[in-house]
Amino acid sequence: MNEEKINFKNNYKGLLLDIEGVIYEGNKLIEGSIETINKLLANGFKIKYLTNTTTTSRRLIFEKLLQFKLPLNESDIFSPAIATNIFLKKKYFKNIIIYKSIFTRRFY
Amino acid sequence: MIDDIKPEAIILGDLFKEFNWEKLNKVFQTILENNALIIALHKNRYCKRENKLSLDLGPFVAALEYATSKKSVLIGKPEKNFFNLAIEEMKLKNEEVVMMGDDIVADIGGAKNICLSTIQVKTGKFQKKDETNVYLQPDYRINSISGLPYILGME
Numbered sequence: 001m002n003e004e005k006i007n008f009k010n011n012y013k014g015l016l017l018d019i020e021g022v023i024y025e026g027n028k029l030i031e032g033s034i035e036t037i038n039k040l041l042a043n044g045f046k047i048k049y050l051t052n053t054t055t056t057s058r059r060l061i062f063e064k065l066l067q068f069k070l071p072l073n074e075s076d077i078f079s080p081a082i083a084t085n086i087f088l089k090k091k092y093f094k095n096i097i098i099y100k101s102i103f104t105r106r107f108y
Numbered sequence: 109m110i111d112d113i114k115p116e117a118i119i120l121g122d123l124f125k126e127f128n129w130e131k132l133n134k135v136f137q138t139i140l141e142n143n144a145l146i147i148a149l150h151k152n153r154y155c156k157r158e159n160k161l162s163l164d165l166g167p168f169v170a171a172l173e174y175a176t177s178k179k180s181v182l183i184g185k186p187e188k189n190f191f192n193l194a195i196e197e198m199k200l201k202n203e204e205v206v207m208m209g210d211d212i213v214a215d216i217g218g219a220k221n222i223c224l225s226t227i228q229v230k231t232g233k234f235q236k237k238d239e240t241n242v243y244l245q246p247d248y249r250i251n252s253i254s255g256l257p258y259i260l261g262m263e
Binding site: 015023031033064080084 | 262
C-alpha cells in the first residue's frame with residue numbers, strides 16, 4: 001500500500017467506478033469528479049459506473065448524474081438489476097417475466 | 109400481488125423503510141411454498157443513509173436465508189460475477205481494469221477476488237479502521253477521486 005503512482009505501462013484501459021461516496025455524497029458532487037472523469041476519457045479510458053443501489057432505476061441514477069453534468073451515457077451505468085437481467089438470460093431461465101410485485105415495480 | 113403466481117425465483121431488492129414483518133413473512137412463505145430460488149441483488153450489511161450508517165439489504169436477505177435454510181444467489185458487489193459481467197460489457201480484460209470505490213468489502217474485496225487493481229478513496233463509506241484492516245487492503249488509497257489522474261500517471 002502506498003501513494004505512489006501506479007507503474008503505468010499504458011496497460012490500463014478501463015475504470016470501474018463506484019458512484020455513491022466516490023463521485024457524490026448525499027446531494028453534493030465531490031470536488032474534482034468531473035475534471036477527473038474528463039481527463040480519463042481524454043486518455044481513452046472506458047468507464048463503467050458501478051452501483052449496488054436497488055432502490056432506484058438506472059434511468060433515475062442516470063438523470064441524477066446528468067444533473068451533476070457528468071459526461072456519460074445511460075448504458076455506462078451497471079447495477080444489480082442490470083446484472084440480474086443478463087444473469088437470468090445467460091444461466092437460468094429461457095423466458096423471463098418480471099411481475100410488478102413489491103420487489104419489481106422499480107426494478108429496471 | 110405475489111399471491112397469484114408461483115415463482116421459480118424471488119428477486120430481493122432493497123426496500124429501505126418499506127421493509128416490514130408482513131412483507132418479509134409473505135416472501136418467506138412464498139419461498140417455502142414454491143421452493144423458489146432466492147436471488148438477492150446484493151447482501152451489503154449497511155450503507156450510509158441520511159448521513160448515518162444504516163441497515164442495507166443484506167440483513168434482510170440473511171433473515172430470509174436463515175428462516176428458509178436456503179442460500180441465495182447473490183448478484184451485486186462484491187460478487188465476482190458482477191465485476192466480470194461489467195468488464196465483459198466494456199470488452200476489456202481483467203488486467204486492463206482498475207476498480208475504485210469507498211467500500212473496503214464490496215468494492216475493494218470484490219475487485220480483488222478477480223485480481224483487479226484497486227483504489228480506495230477516503231470519502232463516502234471509508235472509515236479510519238479500513239487503514240488497519242489486516243485482511244483486506246487496496247493497492248492504493250487516495251484522499252478523493254481528484255487524486256486519480258496522478259495515480260494513473262496522467263499528471
